Amino acid sequence: MSLEKCPECSKEPTEDELLAQFEEILDGYVEKPGGLIPALQTAQKLFGYLPKRVLQLISMKLDIPYSEVTGVVSFYSFFTTVPKGKYMVRVCLGTACYVRGGKDVLASLEKELEIGVGGTTPDGLFSIDVGRCFGACGLAPVIMVNDETHQRVKPEKVKEIIDFYRDIEMTIIKEKAG
Amino acid sequence: MITLSINNINVEVPEGTTVLEAAKKVGINIPTLCHFEGKKPLGACRVCLVEIEGGRALAASCSTPATNGMKVFTNTKRARLARKTVVELLLSEHNGECKTCDRNNDCELQNLAFQMGIEDIRLKGEVAKPHIDKSTPALVRDNGKCIKCRRCVTVCNEVQAVGALFPQGRGFSSMISPAFMSDLDTVACVQCGQCAAVCPVGAISEKNHIDDVWEALDDPTKMVIVQTAPAIRAALGECFDYEPGTLVTGKMVTALKQLGFDKVFDTNFTADLTIIEEGTELLMRLKDKIVNGKKVALPQFTSCSPGWINFVEYFYPEYTDNLSTCKSPQQMFGALAKTYYAEMLCKDIDEIVVVSVMPCTAKKFECQREEMNASGIQDVDYVLTTRELAKMIKQAGIDFTSLPDSKMDSPLGLSSGAADIFANTGGVMEAAIRTVYEIVTGRELPLENLHVEPLMGLEGVKTASLKIEGTLPDWSFLEGVGLKVAVAHGLSNARKLFSSIENGEEYHFVEVMTCPGGCIGGGGQPRFTDDTVRQKRLAAIYAEDEGKEIRKSHENPDIKRLYERYLGKPLGETSHHLLHTHYKKKEIFK
Numbered sequence A: 001m002s003l004e005k006c007p008e009c010s011k012e013p014t015e016d017e018l019l020a021q022f023e024e025i026l027d028g029y030v031e032k033p034g035g036l037i038p039a040l041q042t043a044q045k046l047f048g049y050l051p052k053r054v055l056q057l058i059s060m061k062l063d064i065p066y067s068e069v070t071g072v073v074s075f076y077s078f079f080t081t082v083p084k085g086k087y088m089v090r091v092c093l094g095t096a097c098y099v100r101g102g103k104d105v106l107a108s109l110e111k112e113l114e115i116g117v118g119g120t121t122p123d124g125l126f127s128i129d130v131g132r133c134f135g136a137c138g139l140a141p142v143i144m145v146n147d148e149t150h151q152r153v154k155p156e157k158v159k160e161i162i163d164f165y166r167d168i169e170m171t172i173i174k175e176k177a178g
Numbered sequence B: 001m002i003t004l005s006i007n008n009i010n011v012e013v014p015e016g017t018t019v020l021e022a023a024k025k026v027g028i029n030i031p032t033l034c035h036f037e038g039k040k041p042l043g044a045c046r047v048c049l050v051e052i053e054g055g056r057a058l059a060a061s062c063s064t065p066a067t068n069g070m071k072v073f074t075n076t077k078r079a080r081l082a083r084k085t086v087v088e089l090l091l092s093e094h095n096g097e098c099k100t101c102d103r104n105n106d107c108e109l110q111n112l113a114f115q116m117g118i119e120d121i122r123l124k125g126e127v128a129k130p131h132i133d134k135s136t137p138a139l140v141r142d143n144g145k146c147i148k149c150r151r152c153v154t155v156c157n158e159v160q161a162v163g164a165l166f167p168q169g170r171g172f173s174s175m176i177s178p179a180f181m182s183d184l185d186t187v188a189c190v191q192c193g194q195c196a197a198v199c200p201v202g203a204i205s206e207k208n209h210i211d212d213v214w215e216a217l218d219d220p221t222k223m224v225i226v227q228t229a230p231a232i233r234a235a236l237g238e239c240f241d242y243e244p245g246t247l248v249t250g251k252m253v254t255a256l257k258q259l260g261f262d263k264v265f266d267t268n269f270t271a272d273l274t275i276i277e278e279g280t281e282l283l284m285r286l287k288d289k290i291v292n293g294k295k296v297a298l299p300q301f302t303s304c305s306p307g308w309i310n311f312v313e314y315f316y317p318e319y320t321d322n323l324s325t326c327k328s329p330q331q332m333f334g335a336l337a338k339t340y341y342a343e344m345l346c347k348d349i350d351e352i353v354v355v356s357v358m359p360c361t362a363k364k365f366e367c368q369r370e371e372m373n374a375s376g377i378q379d380v381d382y383v384l385t386t387r388e389l390a391k392m393i394k395q396a397g398i399d400f401t402s403l404p405d406s407k408m409d410s411p412l413g414l415s416s417g418a419a420d421i422f423a424n425t426g427g428v429m430e431a432a433i434r435t436v437y438e439i440v441t442g443r444e445l446p447l448e449n450l451h452v453e454p455l456m457g458l459e460g461v462k463t464a465s466l467k468i469e470g471t472l473p474d475w476s477f478l479e480g481v482g483l484k485v486a487v488a489h490g491l492s493n494a495r496k497l498f499s500s501i502e503n504g505e506e507y508h509f510v511e512v513m514t515c516p517g518g519c520i521g522g523g524g525q526p527r528f529t530d531d532t533v534r535q536k537r538l539a540a541i542y543a544e545d546e547g548k549e550i551r552k553s554h555e556n557p558d559i560k561r562l563y564e565r566y567l568g569k570p571l572g573e574t575s576h577h578l579l580h581t582h583y584k585k586k587e588i589f590k
């Protein structure tokens, strides 16, 4: 279940290393009432999402039933239990983008990927997030896919953009297959 | 004291009383769903709304404290309409069909709909998705019927301290379920069925064995024998409108015979046997420790409650050696029925079907444990809860109330009063003390009516200490020893007992029953069980005990005969093979 390591720098900590690190941090939350949500937030920051074994660790250490931990996680939409997708698609909902149809772009994206904000596609490729102004207001509405900016996006064009990344993935798979 | 009026009737109540409780005092029943006796009110379901003079909004009576001079009206048009709307809303989301529902005629939602005069559901809403979880041997959950009252969450978390259930997700699509809406067999559920006992609707029920039992009864090639647990006789009557606490032992036996069981036996018989084996085991542990200086696991824990066994295996695995190796009376019975009894009749074990009637859903789990095959095949085939037996009696068209009394069959039917009290918290301990004391001293337990007073009643954790004096030569090592025992019921109380043990409290023997009140409050007993009902069943059980000619397990002549003819001696080789078992550590996360 470990995170994919960056091929260039293998120093990226593994999930196991992060877990050991987190276990130490978690000691600070033990026996503090109301420690569950802060502990979950810290974990999500560290891992990027909430892996099951982290939730199990929290349940054990804070002595809170597992069902309650997952109940709290599933209650708040800012918690996620799936790792972020390879492509993080962020839709700007800052004022300029909002006025020029950012919401429709988001809706179209959600439809295309069949997931909501904070979600990740089952194949692990795409996640959706929203942002507040990417500093390209003149070219609103704007979306970003990882570090690449796409400007003046129309809802009808969303599929095209996504297909571009899907194609890249297809090529990679084909190459691997030889 | 506080004085308030409910529908213009004045009532005086102590501070901290809720409006709901105050109303009850003057004979006014306000409907409730999420309310749970003795626990902090949730105020979630809103079915208990009442009007309070001067208040703008209606108030949830379960969570509103009574105050001086308060004027409450439960029966105004506004209050009635509001409650009706709440129930209508629940019905509009409800995915159930009363005609074919397990809870038909025994359902609080159905009752409320009737009581509020709902004839049509005007609101059309999205209906809850059915999600049926049959993953465990004991229970079936159907999310479509769940009204999200959370009683099961309260009982599982606060009464049983297991925490298998909790609301997952939010809003309409939320679900009361194990972590991540998974099935019950993926989490550490002890199968106690307390959730099924408190669920107002058909969203959690025991796994049905009725059809299997009918099939066995209909099969002419099978000899079907039944054993009934001690707690059934004090509760079964409630399914036929008897007052709680009415003993129906004789009618129950007649009904079972009329259903077609070839022999009606008593789990009480093997309860007596358990006392002999478990009492001897305790004495052996004490001897090993005191005389032989061996390291032994003490306190010894009772092992008749399968939910408790699961609890130790999941949450306190370092204590599995403390559990008595004795099987529960149900499993001792099954093992003997398919060996001792089958040999007596020269029957092939495949021809014998053993059915249990138990107050407990965890017994359905227990009979399927891989260790429970002493005869070579599964020793107990099917387990019916008290509720299921009542259903079968009704299905057969038997008019229970007019039945004459009958007696249990021999040779697995005779029992002592000590076996009766296995049904309630403190009972196994008292039964053991009656026998152990007499083995060690040669004298009868010198207590009034043979009762160990401090172990009786519904207190969560009870303790007692008994000084042993005048020992027989074999047991002189116990001379002057203060035997310290503790009793807990409801697994949250077991946790309390564990912490006191971990804090250095020393006991020799500990009894834990999974359910509040013990088996009389089991997950398979007639609904609805509160402390008043528990008290009444408890009183009935003690009355049954006191009415018996034989009050002590070791004086049961059929038990003596069993040892002479078959088992040899307590903890002997045959006993070891048939009556004892072992436990394992279980992973909480699967």
Ligand code: SF4
Pocket (backbone or CB within 6 Å): B094, B095, B096, B097, B098, B099, B101, B102, B103, B104, B105, B107, B108, B109, B110, B145, B201, B202, B203
């Ligand atoms: S749970 Fe109650 S209301 Fe729902 S179908 Fe069953 S009997 Fe009817």
Ligand code: SF4
Pocket (backbone or CB within 6 Å): B139, B155, B156, B160, B162, B163, B164, B165, B188, B189, B190, B191, B192, B193, B194, B195, B196
């Ligand atoms: S059977 Fe017992 S442990 Fe399992 S979910 Fe129900 S109340 Fe909880």
Ligand code: SF4
Pocket (backbone or CB within 6 Å): B145, B146, B147, B148, B149, B150, B151, B152, B153, B176, B195, B198, B199, B200, B201, B203, B204
């Ligand atoms: S399963 Fe039953 S007790 Fe639990 S929340 Fe649903 S209706 Fe209430």
Ligand code: FES
Pocket (backbone or CB within 6 Å): A092, A093, A094, A095, A096, A097, A098, A132, A133, A134, A135, A136, A137, A140, A141, A142
């Ligand atoms: S508002 Fe979207 S880039 Fe500024």
Ligand code: FES
Pocket (backbone or CB within 6 Å): B031, B032, B033, B034, B035, B042, B043, B044, B045, B046, B047, B048, B060, B061, B062, B063
């Ligand atoms: S019983 Fe009062 S709100 Fe549910």
